[in-house]
Amino acid sequence: xxxxxxxxxxxxxxxxxxxxxxxxxxxxxxxxxxxxxxxxxxxxxxxxxxxxxxxxxxxxxxxxxxxxxxxxxxxxxxxxxxxxxxxxxxxxxxxxxxxxxxxxxxxxxxxxxxxxxxxxxxxxxxxxxxxxxxxxxxxxxxxxxxxxxxxxxxxxxxxxxxxxxxxxxxxxxxxxxxxxxxxxxxxxxxxxxxxxxxxxxxxxxxxxxxxxxxxxxxxxxxxxxxxxxxxxxxxxxxxxxxxxxxxxxxxxxxxxxxxxxxxxxxxxxxxxxxxxxxxxxxxxxxxxxxxxxxxxxxxxxxxxxxxxxxxxxxxxxxxxxxxxxxxxxxxxxxxxxxxxxxxxxxxxxxxxxxxxxxxxxxxxxxxxxxxxxxxxxxxxxxxxxxxxxxxxxxxxxxxxxxxxxxxxxxxxxxxxxxxxxxxxxxxxxxxxxxxxxxxxxxxxxxxxxxxxxxxxxxxxxxxxxxxxxxxxxxxxx
Amino acid sequence: xxxxxxxxxxxxxxxxxxxxxxxxxxxxxxxxxxxxxxxxxxxxxxxxxxxxxxxxxxxxxxxxxxxxxxxxxxxxxxxxxxxxxxxxxxxxxxxxxxxxxxxxxxxxxxxxxxxxxxxxxxxxxxxxxxxxxxxxxxxxxxxxxxxxxxxxxxxxxxxxxxxxxxxxxxxxxxxxxxxxxxxxxxxxxxxxxxxxxxxxxxxxxxxxxxxxxxxxxxxxxxxxxxxxxxxxxxxxxxxxxxxxxxxxxxxxxxxxxxxxxxxxxxxxxxxxxxxxxxxxxxxxxxxxxxxxxxxxxxxxxxxxxxxxxxxxxxxxxxxxxxxxxxxxxxxxxxxxxxxx
Numbered sequence: 023x024x025x026x027x028x029x030x031x032x033x034x035x036x037x038x039x040x041x042x043x044x045x046x047x048x049x050x051x052x053x054x055x056x057x058x059x060x061x062x063x064x065x066x067x068x069x070x071x072x073x074x075x076x077x078x079x080x081x082x083x084x085x086x087x088x089x090x091x092x093x094x095x096x097x098x099x100x101x102x103x104x105x106x107x108x109x110x111x112x113x114x115x116x117x118x119x120x121x122x123x124x125x126x127x128x129x130x131x132x133x134x135x136x137x138x139x140x141x142x143x144x145x146x147x148x149x150x151x152x153x154x155x156x157x158x159x160x161x162x163x164x165x166x167x168x169x170x171x172x173x174x175x176x177x178x179x180x181x182x183x184x185x186x187x188x189x190x191x192x193x194x195x196x197x198x199x200x201x202x203x204x205x206x207x208x209x210x211x212x213x214x215x216x217x218x219x220x221x222x223x224x225x226x227x228x229x230x231x232x233x234x235x236x237x238x239x240x241x242x243x244x245x246x247x248x249x250x251x252x253x254x255x256x257x258x259x260x261x262x263x264x265x266x267x268x269x270x271x272x273x274x275x276x277x278x279x280x281x282x283x284x285x286x287x288x289x290x291x292x293x294x295x296x297x298x299x300x301x302x303x304x305x306x307x308x309x310x311x312x313x314x315x316x317x318x319x320x321x322x323x324x325x326x327x328x329x330x331x332x333x334x335x336x337x338x339x340x341x342x343x344x345x346x347x348x349x350x351x352x353x354x355x356x357x358x359x360x361x362x363x364x365x366x367x368x369x370x371x372x373x374x375x376x377x378x379x380x381x382x383x384x385x386x387x388x389x390x391x392x393x394x395x396x397x398x399x400x401x402x403x404x405x406x407x408x409x410x411x412x413x414x415x416x417x418x419x420x421x422x423x424x425x426x427x428x429x430x431x432x433x434x435x436x437x438x439x440x441x442x443x444x445x446x447x448x449x450x451x452x453x454x455x456x457x458x459x460x461x462x463x464x465x466x467x468x469x470x471x472x473x474x475x476x477x478x479x480x481x482x483x484x485x486x487x488x489x490x491x492x493x494x495x496x497x498x499x
Numbered sequence: 500x501x502x503x504x505x506x507x508x509x510x511x512x513x514x515x516x517x518x519x520x521x522x523x524x525x526x527x528x529x530x531x532x533x534x535x536x537x538x539x540x541x542x543x544x545x546x547x548x549x550x551x552x553x554x555x556x557x558x559x560x561x562x563x564x565x566x567x568x569x570x571x572x573x574x575x576x577x578x579x580x581x582x583x584x585x586x587x588x589x590x591x592x593x594x595x596x597x598x599x600x601x602x603x604x605x606x607x608x609x610x611x612x613x614x615x616x617x618x619x620x621x622x623x624x625x626x627x628x629x630x631x632x633x634x635x636x637x638x639x640x641x642x643x644x645x646x647x648x649x650x651x652x653x654x655x656x657x658x659x660x661x662x663x664x665x666x667x668x669x670x671x672x673x674x675x676x677x678x679x680x681x682x683x684x685x686x687x688x689x690x691x692x693x694x695x696x697x698x699x700x701x702x703x704x705x706x707x708x709x710x711x712x713x714x715x716x717x718x719x720x721x722x723x724x725x726x727x728x729x730x731x732x733x734x735x736x737x738x739x740x741x742x743x744x745x746x747x748x749x750x751x752x753x754x755x756x757x758x759x760x761x762x763x764x765x766x767x768x769x770x771x772x773x774x775x776x777x778x779x780x781x782x783x784x785x786x787x788x789x790x791x792x793x794x795x796x797x798x799x800x801x802x803x804x805x806x807x808x809x810x811x812x813x814x815x816x817x818x819x820x821x822x823x824x825x826x827x828x829x830x831x832x833x834x835x836x837x838x839x
Contacts, residue, residue, distance in 0.1 A: 134540015134664055135716070167714065232681060328681070369821050370572055371541060399785065407778035414772055414779065421771050428767045429758055436755045443747045444756070444783035450817035451782055457819055477785070481714050481792065 117471050118362070118495045121390040122149040122264060125360045127257060127353070128390065131269045131278075132364040132378060133371040137395040140482060140491065141364050142268035143168055147485060148492030150200035151189070155263030158201040158256065162249055162270040171484055172202050179206035181256070184485070192486035201262065210248045218342035224335055233332040246270055247281035254350040279354065279385065286347035360390035367394055367458035376465065391471035393495065394462065398477055402448065402455035411452070414445035525736055525809055527837055529555050531705045532650045533697065534736065535660045537668040538709030539719045543741040546821070547709045547813070548661035549576040550829035556593035557830065558839065560656035563649060566597045567642060567662050573597070578823040594655070603641040639674035640691070647694040650703060665708070665719045672698065672706070672731040698733050705736025710800070712740055712793035717800045724804060735808050740797065742815040744790040747783060756783065811836035
């Protein structure tokens with residue numbers, strides 16, 4: 023028990039130099055993903071085979087690796103799966119590395135504030151470092167911080183490559199390329215209109231319509247849709263081997279999944295046609311329809327005319343648009359796409375994440391992994407440590423005096439206070455760690471991979487930081 | 500910003516804290532009639548909004564708490580049943596509801612048009628859904644309208660809104676203006692005037708942003724503060740920093756801590772404590788580092804935020820569960836920060 027437990031997120035030496043770690047990781051995963059990419063398209067499924075192959079693969083590769091460390095690690099890993107309980111060992115065989123190696127699109131989703139954007143970026147950075155090919159991280163977060171971390175001045179709507187220097191500064195020689203793009207809602211909508219408008223006149227009318235401007239600029243749901251639309255666009259250009267997407271913060275986690283469907287429904291609905299008819303044919307008396315009576319009084323006829331004009335214009339793009347929305351929907355359901363739900367172990371986000379995981383299942387979408395961020399170290403739950411902390415708290419003053427006797431020049435009162443404080447702090451964090459462990463155990467929807475990422479005590483400010491986080495994600499399950 | 504009074508004439512007595520806090524800067528949260536609470540996901544927005552409402556009710560104010568994104572979190576923080584559009588008194592003096600724009604539309608039509616809604620709401624609601632989907636601001640105006648209506652009618656002393664997260668709050672608060680721009684005539688247009696009056700009056704309405712002392716929440720808070728001033732007429736009444744970690748020890752005690760953490764001393768401690776103290780020391784190290792990183796973010800928040808905006812601090816609570824008991828604790832800390 024005294025030896026640090028290297029696969030336990032908390033016990034791992036978090037402060038270990040990221041570069042060495044990343045290098046060791048790189049070596050250790052070289053074989054596995056390549057195998058799953060070719061031989062096992064699903065990449066993440068068959069449990070026993072994978073565990074076995076991991077064990078075998080490791081020693082064989084040892085020579086070209088850093089001092090035998092990874093072999094140990096691979097064995098550790100085997101042990102960890104069996105140790106963490108019967109339920110988990112046989113069912114969860116996947117890892118994020120397998121997922122990233124075998125899919126073309128990985129969508130990071132989940133509640134707000136859990137580190138989705140960073141997780142997506144870290145996963146993409148690791149994939150670029152270890153797997154080769156072109157990897158794109160498509161983010162909706164305009165954070166300068168992420169741009170900085172990637173060594174970019176800013177991230178715009180068009181993709182930019184993360185400079186090789188950023189990797190060399192992090193001490194990593196990447197196998198592939200890392201690209202990044204941010205979603206600019208307005209720009210993406212305009213591009214969509216330009217693509218689908220039947221003629222220049224209609225295009226300009228739409229772009230100038232006040233409602234359109236509002237929708238494309240501020241409208242929340244339009245954000246959801248355009249994110250998926252842009253993903254489809256980039257994917258169909260075929261320039262990237264892997265696209266990792268970070269999803270917009272939604273009021274309801276499902277909004278962006280429903281967005282394509284809703285858009286298609288919206289533009290193809292009978293109700294919409296019924297709404298617009300009066301404006302197409304002046305012969306129809308508006309006042310004869312009760313809806314217009316009401317709407318007119320509430321909204322005013324000018325506004326209704328604006329709405330109708332907008333829809334009439336949009337109707338001209340109907341076919342292209344609906345077809346497109348359906349295609350986006352198919353792509354999300356395709357086996358080339360997998361979803362990763364990111365959460366913390368706090369009750370509220372976790373409840374949302376679980377709901378989301380269930381919803382993915384309900385829609386036959388592939389839930390590749392659940393990533394649990396900011397997990398407190400496991401040593402907080404070690405009964406021996408708890409016992410020591412309790413004794414320290416209760417007998418702080420006698421222990422303090424006794425210890426001070428061994429430390430020349432140190433004030434016993436201060437030692438007492440320090441012991442009391444650290445013991446109290448330990449027991450405080452322990453309450454949270456215990457609660458989180460229970461939450462984790464109760465996770466109802468368990469995908470192939472359940473990944474715990476430790477609480478990093480430093481903010482991620484550069485690519486090395488992202489790769490460090492990536493290493494924690496990479497082979498962990 | 501124009502409200503930031505220079506040193507008020509009578510402030511010669513200097514650091515008299517409470518007077519300074521409640522001073523000419525901004526009106527206290529509880530003294531307003533309508534308070535929107537926002538924050539980045541994960542910072543405890545709902546928990547703070549709920550605690551604020553609970554505190555107000557405990558202070559004898561008739562309080563309405565409304566959850567805008569009906570996720571049911573209010574119900575769990577208060578350990579009460581599911582909240583609905585119809586307000587319900589869940590604790591003495593505290594009413595709770597959740598927003599439902601369709602129900603709000605129905606209420607609106609009933610109050611304003613005297614339309615026999617019951618029979619027609621079906622197709623109307625569906626049509627409304629379309630209009631609302633297409634016309635931004637329509638849904639928001641029904642949400643905001645409901646709160647402004649409650650304030651205007653004086654049904655409650657205080658309405659606390661667990662509002663949209665930072666990403667969407669501007670759209671909500673600016674909805675009356677957006678509607679003003681889009682809709683030239685009609686009932687909705689005529690309705691936005693009085694709503695704007697309520698929202699723009701800092702004696703009535705205020706916004707509280709909840710943050711944690713972490714990088715992204717602080718960034719978003721600072722960005723939002725700028726946007727609120729530029730794009731809405733609502734006053735930023737307070738920033739609530741949630742989950743502040745306790746300070747374990749000062750500099751000199753930290754030196755002692757470092758002395759204990761060397762192998763020899765740890766060996767003594769192991770013998771004295773009858774077990775390996777390493778995890779306890781590591782946990783303390785983690786707590787100290789976390790707190791230190793967070794302090795840097797707090798400093799940034801302080802430095803970049805308009806000094807007229809009060810900043811309140813709530814401690815990290817190491818609780819087993821999140822229920823009414825925890826909410827009461829948060830409320831108690833809020834009360835201390837509000838100098839009640």
